[in-house]
Amino acid sequence: MDSHDLGAVGRRPLPAKPDLSDAAADRRDPADAVEARWRQLALVWQWRRERQEVLRPGAAFPGIVRLIEVAGAERTLRQLYPYNSHFALHLSSCTQYPYALRVPSVLPRHDGRFQVFVPRVGTLLGETDTAEAAVALVVAHLPAGLGPAVAGTADDLCR
Incomplete structure (x- = not known):
């Protein structure tokens, strides 16, 4: 174990980074890319939460992990390509950047609540517990008429 494995003297070891080796998924069909991305997001955010629990015990961590679990269990959302920025969960109908922004995004707050925003505009649609x-x-x-995500970018879809 090297010094990078320890959060600090007397603390438990930091969790190992998740294996995100399914990089070839985006070269297969769009459904594979979407499924791989859901798995990757869940693993990365679980790791980040566990890491923070070691480095900053008791500090509030936004409910992004729970949000990804719940959104990923919803059939209509599971067919869309998930990505995030600044803890917010976004869903795209295409699998590559620039993404197609047609679906509301969700921002988990540190107080445990969730804000839902209108796509592109950023207007608050609602806040939930x-x-x-x-x-x-x-x-x-x-x-x-929103269907499963397709391969390509928003630019490709708009031609």
């Missing part, structure tokens, strides 16, 4: 309620609000505001 649980990840389940936030996901329900997203589902209620999905655009008509």
Whole structure:
């Protein structure tokens, strides 16, 4: 064990970084890329939460892990490509950047609540107490005819 494995003297070791070796998924069909990305996001955010618990015990950590679990269990959202920025969960109908922003995004707050925003505009659509309620609000505001994510970028889809 080297010094990078220890959070600090007297603390338990930091968790090992997750294995994200499914890099070839984006070269297969879009459904594989979407599924691999859901798994990767869940692993990375679980690792980050566990790491913070070692480095800053008791510090609030936004509910991004729970949000990813709940959103990933929702059939209509599971077919979309998930990504995040600054703890917010975004869902795209294409698998590559620049992403297609047609679905509300969710920002988990440090106080345990969740804010749901209108896509692109950033206007607050609503605030909820649980990840389940936030996901329900997203589902209620999905655009008509939204199907599974497709390969490519938003630019490719707009041609």
